Structure formats: structure tokens, C-alpha cells
Amino acid sequence: MEGPIRVVCAANDAYAKHLAVMLTSLLRNRKSATPIAISVIDGGGLSPKNKARLRRAVKPYGAPLDFLRFDNAKLKGVTRAKVYKRYGKEAFYRIFIPELFGRHVKKAIYLDSDMIVKGDIARLWRVPLGGAFVAAADDPSAAKMSRKLGLPPGRYFNSGVLVIDVERWRRHRIATKVIRYILRHAKDIRFPDQDGLNAVLHGKTKRLPIEWNCPAFRSHLHPKLRILHFMTPKKPWNRNPRGKRLYLQYAAKTVWTDGAAEGAAF
Numbered sequence: 298m299e300g301p302i303r304v305v306c307a308a309n310d311a312y313a314k315h316l317a318v319m320l321t322s323l324l325r326n327r328k329s330a331t332p333i334a335i336s337v338i339d340g341g342g343l344s345p346k347n348k349a350r351l352r353r354a355v356k357p358y359g360a361p362l363d364f365l366r367f368d369n370a371k372l373k374g375v376t377r378a379k380v381y382k383r384y385g386k387e388a389f390y391r392i393f394i395p396e397l398f399g400r401h402v403k404k405a406i407y408l409d410s411d412m413i414v415k416g417d418i419a420r421l422w423r424v425p426l427g428g429a430f431v432a433a434a435d436d437p438s439a440a441k442m443s444r445k446l447g448l449p450p451g452r453y454f455n456s457g458v459l460v461i462d463v464e465r466w467r468r469h470r471i472a473t474k475v476i477r478y479i480l481r482h483a484k485d486i487r488f489p490d491q492d493g494l495n496a497v498l499h500g501k502t503k504r505l506p507i508e509w510n511c512p513a514f515r516s517h518l519h520p521k522l523r524i525l526h527f528m529t530p531k532k533p534w535n536r537n538p539r540g541k542r543l544y545l546q547y548a549a550k551t552v553w554t555d556g557a558a559e560g561a562a563f
């Protein structure tokens with residue numbers, strides 16, 4: 298694969314620091330010299346101060362970070378979805394990733410901000426998609442959600458880690474189709490972007506091993522986990538989920554306020 302490993306994220310001010318912690322873990326655990334380019338989708342929810350802090354957080358690792366302007370008008374109507382308020386608009390940004398890049402970008406990894414990356418991101422980048430639109434790991438609620446959405450039993454992925462075939466996604470106008478699904482099911486969508494992505498992409502996905510997107514509450518069952526994901530509302534910054542210690546370790550190494558590592562702030 299030519300070009301850098303392309304990592305895409307989305308955040309607002311409430312999540313900016315957690316994004317910095319996630320990126321710090323990712324950059325500290327990379328094993329290969331392949332360049333990494335980070336893009337943060339910005340729909341206006343990030344203050345100039347937090348943008349500068351994010352740049353500062355990744356600077357020691359030599360990975361460029363840029364911001365991709367997102368026009369929230371693309372989400373017109375989506376605000377009607379019941380879950381919209383609870384998750385915020387940033388959750389929907391990933392659907393549009395292929396539209397935010399030029400034609401030269403063929404592949405991208407999307408990552409949530411509420412996670413710690415322990416594995417080498419280059420290994421995830423090299424996962425062959427083999428004609429799939431996306432590679433993603435099963436969601437813990439897969440049994441229930443696949444039934445609810447009328448999908449094949451157990452097939453329902455978590456959208457916190459996505460390896461996207463950007464070209465294919467664009468060609469088949471996946472963003473338009475997913476938004477259309479969300480609008481049609483606005484009343485009973487359970488997970489903002491995730492239901493629509495699963496409904497539109499089912500049968501066209503590749504299953505990632507759970508180690509690449511492991512729910513924090515199951516992390517003790519997967520000693521070789523590569524990405525720890527604080528999937529539930531129990532986040533290490535407000536409660537005591539499994540994996541909190543790991544989060545705090547990386548938070549302590551994250552350059553955030555005034556150029557110092559976070560350290561004693563917790």
C-alpha cells in the first residue's frame with residue numbers, strides 16, 4: 298500500500314483530550330517506520346486552543362496531524378434521529394470519510410477517541426480487505442442487534458474501528474445510502490452511525506479479530522488485545538471501568554496543557 302498509514306478521527310472539545318490520549322498510545326506503540334498521517338474531522342466543535350493542543354500532543358512522534366473541515370449541513374435531517382442528542386453529531390462524521398479526501402486516498406483507518414491502542418497500527422493497516430468495503434470487529438451486542446436489524450445472525454459490527462476501502466465506499470455512494478437509512482429509521486435507531494453502516498454494508502464486510510476492537514469490560518479475557526475500547530458509558534475519565542489504569546498510564550504520557558505531560562491531573 299502506497300502512501301502513509303492514514304488514521305482518521307473525529308472529536309469535539311469534550312473529547313479532545315481523550316483523542317490526544319488515544320493518539321499518544323497509538324504513536325508510542327507503533328513498531329514500523331511507515332509514516333502515519335492523522336486527520337481529525339472538524340465540524341466546528343473544536344476550539345483553536347484544543348486544536349493546537351492536539352497538534353502539540355502528536356508532535357513528539359513526528360506524525361503530521363491535520364483537520365478536515367466538515368460541513369454539518371450534510372447531516373440535515375439526521376438531527377431527527379432520537380439518539381442524535383445523546384451521541385452528538387461527531388459520531389456521524391465517519392460515514393463521510395471518503396468524501397473528505399481527494400481521489401489519491403484509497404484506504405483509511407477510522408478510530409474512536411475512547412480507546413487505547415496497544416498494538417502496532419501497521420498490522421491493522423495491512424489487513425487485506427479482499428473486496429470488502431470495510432473491516433470491523435463484532436459488537437458485543439451483535440446477537441441482539443443483528444436480530445433487530447434483520448441481519449444474518451450475529452453479524453453486527455462495532456463502528457469504533459473501521460478499515461475502510463475509501464475508493465469502493467465512494468464509488469458505491471455509501472454515505473448517501475447510510476444517511477438515507479438513518480432518516481428512514483430515525484425513531485428506532487439504537488446506535489447513531491453504527492446501525493446504518495451495518496444495515497447498508499452487511500455481507501460486504503470483513504470480520505476483524507476482536508483483539509482489534511475489544512470492549513473494555515471483556516479486556517481481561519483477551520491478554521493479547523491490540524485496541525481497548527471503552528464502549529459503554531462507563532469511561533475511565535468519569536467512572537471506573539476495566540482498563541482505567543491503562544488509560545491513566547497513557548494520559549500521564551500525553552502532552553496536553555502548556556506542553557507538559559498530563560501527570561498528576563488525575
Ligand SMILES: [Mn+2]
Nearest residue numbers: 409411457528
Ligand atoms: Mn467508542
